[in-house]
Amino acid sequence: MKQKFSLLMVLCILTGIFGTIIGETTATEGIYVPGSYEVEAQGFGGAIKTVVTFDENNIKSVEVLENIETPGIGSTAIEEMPKAFVEANSAEVDSISGATITSLALKEAVSIAIKQAKGESDESIIMTDGVYEGTGPAYRGNVTLAVTVKDNAISAVEILESTDTYMIGVKAYKQLTEQIITHQSLGVDSISGATVSSNGFFAAMSDALSKAGADITALKAVSIEKRAPETTSFDSDILVIGGGMAGMTAAIQAADDGASVILIEKLGVFGGSTTRSEGYVMGAGTDYQKEQGVNDSADAFYKDIMSVYDIEPLLNADLIKKVIYDSADLITFLQENDVKFEKLVAVSTFEPRATPRNHCSANKGSGLTNALVANLEKKGVKVFMNTAATEIINQDGVVVGAKATNQFGDDITFNAKATILCAGSYGGNVEMMKKLNPNIVAESIKGSGDGDGFTLAENAGAKMLLLDYPQLQYYLFWDGIPKLPVYPASAIAPVKNILLTDGVGKRVANEADFNFEFIAKVYYSGQQEGYCIVGKDFYAQYPEVCEAGLGKTFPSRGDEIALKADTVEELAKWANLDPAILTETVNRYNELCDLGKDLDFNKDAQDMQRIDPPYYIMKLPAVVTDGYSGAVINENAQIIGVDDKPIPGFYAAGCCAVPEMSCVNYYGCGTSLMTCGVYGRAAAQHAVTYCLTK
Ligand SMILES: Cc1cc2nc3c(=O)[nH]c(=O)nc-3n(C[C@H](O)[C@H](O)[C@H](O)COP(=O)(O)OP(=O)(O)OC[C@H]3O[C@@H](n4cnc5c(N)ncnc54)[C@H](O)[C@@H]3O)c2cc1C
Known part of the structure; x- marks a missing residue:
């Protein structure tokens, strides 16, 4: 068995599969193969990306490239430990007290890099054939899996128990399984948008494989070949940026209306707010309400919501009106796209929120996303995952697509007649939230979305409305x-x-x-x-x-x-x-x-x-x-420019475009997804007509 593995190792070295080094390396007589080694280890907040650089005999530097460790706690380890590793020329340095998890992650990263630099990662991987169970802490509970080891290789992984969501956890487990089996490494990257699930999966894999006798550090040190970045371009009638409620409804509507559609999603899973939500969507005068014996109408809903929202001076009543009057149609559209509603609920027992208007998706946001993703595929929308828009292409005042990049660092140009920005909120970007809402002394900021929607719109010349309140x-x-x-x-x-x-x-x-x-x-x-x-x-x-x-x-x-x-x-x-x-x-x-x-x-x-x-x-x-500041749109979801005119070819829907539809006294859970869906569809409908003029 050992012999087989050694043959595989030689083959891999020849084909570069274990080519772990960033940039050039040189043949050496020393302990290490000089060069820089990038390693990811799981800290307290998530993945810590580290680059360790070696000369022939020494660790020259340890640099932390990315981390989301707690300021003042984990960050102390990030600041202080790199120097200690270099001085000790070893991973065995003292942990920082109070930051044990971050310290252990850094030590693990450095010891993996040392193994890689010594070229000894592969030989120590000896596993005994069998099926091994392992457990790790994932989202909302543990994930338990069974790993099959055959001929000293990981040949199958089966999830036995998981409390994770289908669209995030289960999808991430599937991708990780494929990558781990392909590369025979536990050093694969976690799935972006599914960090907690990925961490749980890695922990469960380590648990199982240690029972097979594997050296887990060595398995993590088997690095993955990353192909060189490429420059590419793609054409479509419509480009949708972001795969949440707004983006998916926009893409499906545009495809229904005959356009060729590309949707790009930054994460490795459809894991935005929509998937994490309760999956409540408001609607008034819907067939579903009638079936349930609820007497309601758009008129009644509009009156109710305005009795609360009327106090906001920056509110645009026409935008709200469109949401309410198109809400029943949205519910029908969702049902036609296989979203299953399992009940109706009211937000409160008190008026003006006492009418049951919330259509509750079976399996919450995950169920909603699952149905819409299936319909994206069915309707021919081309989806690019792990692909983030970096810049809107604005040619002489007309938007004609976007620049983007992916996990390989590719330089991608998406040429499109119309672009619909649905990149979500900035609620998870603490710095941005503090900058945009400096007057709020928040104890905690725990929304979702990293703010790309805001930044992309602003940089492309959109008129941005800053609200005093998030x-x-x-x-x-x-x-x-x-x-x-x-x-x-x-x-x-x-x-x-x-x-x-x-x-x-x-x-x-x-x-x-x-x-x-x-x-x-x-x-x-x-x-x-x-x-x-x-x-x-x-x-x-x-x-x-x-x-x-x-x-x-x-x-x-x-x-x-x-x-x-x-x-x-x-x-x-x-x-x-x-x-x-x-x-x-x-x-x-x-x-x-x-x-x-x-x-x-x-x-x-x-x-x-x-x-x-x-x-x-x-x-x-x-x-x-959550954040409410964002791009100003009109009733067609066209983005308004700084000159107060719609920017041709540029649309927005969802959390990045709600400043004129928000109120401190939120009408309730269900209002947001309704707004995303109504304006996602409105954007698509107008954009398809606009495309015909191009
Ligand atoms: C826990 C929770 C529960 C909630 N429950 C409800 C509820 O039941 N009902 C309700 O109405 N509202 C609810 N909300 C609010 C609601 O979920 C959001 O308002 C809504 O999902 C926003 O949809 P969206 O399409 O604008 O953004 P998202 O669903 O966040 O989608 C935006 C997508 O864009 C992607 N993206 C970001 N930047 C880029 C980029 N540069 N390039 C490409 N893609 C990018 C993101 O990865 C993301 O997938 C809830 C929110 C939370 C956090």
Whole structure:
């Protein structure tokens, strides 16, 4: 068996499969083959890409190219350890205390590079034939797999158990399996957009293969040949950038209308917000509502949404109107494209959100994406994965396609008569969020999208509208908060029998209503946080919620999270509130509880629970979940230029183009996917007509 492997090794060296080095290397009499070796290891936040450079006998430098480790923790290891590796000329250096996972990842990366530079990676891989099970922590739980080893090679991988989503995890597992079997290496890149799933898969593979007796470090050191970058170009009527709800609906509609369509997606899986979403899509007056006995209409929906959104000075009512009046047609379109809805729900039991308008996709966002991806293929849309638009081609004021690149670093030109930008939000780009919304003191920024949509549009001459507010919520949350049964003021696990106040200590909303009612009141109070106040009865029910923040500080903001006190005055002093205002708020709330009727905000009597000492006050910091600033579009989804005229050939839909359709008081989950779908289709319909003139 060893002999077979050695033959394979010789063949591989001849064909360059183990050619791990970036740039030139030289024959040597020393310990190492001089050169630079790129290695990826999994840190705390995700992949850490490292380049280690050797001369004949020494590690010359260790450079971290990419990482998303926690600032102030993992970043310390990233800053300090490279020098230590060089000084020690070894991977065996001290870890940085408090940054163990990052330190171990860096050490692993350097030891893999050392093995590669010594050319010893392959010989130590001796595996015993058999089928081995392994488990690793992936998305929402473990992934367990079975690896078959035959003739000292990985010949099959079967997923036995996984809690991951189909469109992200399962698709990533499939791609990783193919690559690992092809290259007989655990050094393959993780799938972009599926980092957590990839990490879990690698951990499970390592677990299984170590049972087969493999040297895991050596398996990771078997590097992959990357072909040289190429320059290519492709032509189509329509180019769609981004494979979320907006991009997929645009591409399918354009193909339905007879255009040739290319869709490019930056990630290795369809893993944008749409796939990660709950899959709720709003629609009014739909056939599905009729089947379920729900009496609704676009008129009623428009009236409801405008009763909430009317307060925004920058709102464009015509854009909203189009979304609402085209929403029923969107639901039909989705059903025709095999999206299955399993139920209808309302956002709240209170008006104006009490009508069941949310069409809930079976298997949530993953089910929605799965159906649409299948129809992209069915309808002949050419899809390029791992392909990111880098620049919109604007020739004399007319958009004629985009430049892009992929995992090989290719220089790709997509020539198109019309380009539809659907590259999503900047909600996951912390720096961009801070830059675009400097007035929000966020404890956590946890949206999704890296902001390419914003940047591509802006660089191509689009008129950008910057809003003062992103999508934000004030609720009991901080990164690292323990798992709790309820989270005061959250949308996901809310609780009703509490008192919520705005930033000055006044009760401003029904705590049982949709949480954005409360959020809007806090935001417009001009404060950076709200408060939750409870007493001994709530403590008896949820002690862990009351205690979660006691004696702790918010990791980002640095101030104390919660306090237990015997008097309301103490609460007020701690929170820097006017004691008279807070006392009046608590007294009034207790008075209404005793009365059994919420005369102020109409909360159900059963949720009116007195607040008696000892009291607990919890700060509800701003948690940012999405960005609203972006490109201005018209009702045809044409992008408006800085001269206030549509830019010919340039369209946008989805999260990168919603600034005139947003409100601090978000109407609710389901509004976003509806807006993406309506404007994705509108863009396609107008673009196809535009193409006929070209
Ligand atoms: C957890 C969660 C749950 C949600 N639930 C709901 C819900 O139930 N209902 C609802 O209405 N809204 C929901 N939302 C919001 C909703 O998911 C988004 O508003 C919507 O999916 C945005 O769609 P999109 O097409 O604009 O962007 P995305 O779905 O994010 O798609 C954009 C795509 O563009 C790709 N891309 C980015 N840059 C480039 C580039 N340079 N080149 C090529 N491709 C690029 C991205 O990789 C991505 O795949 C939820 C959001 C989250 C985070």
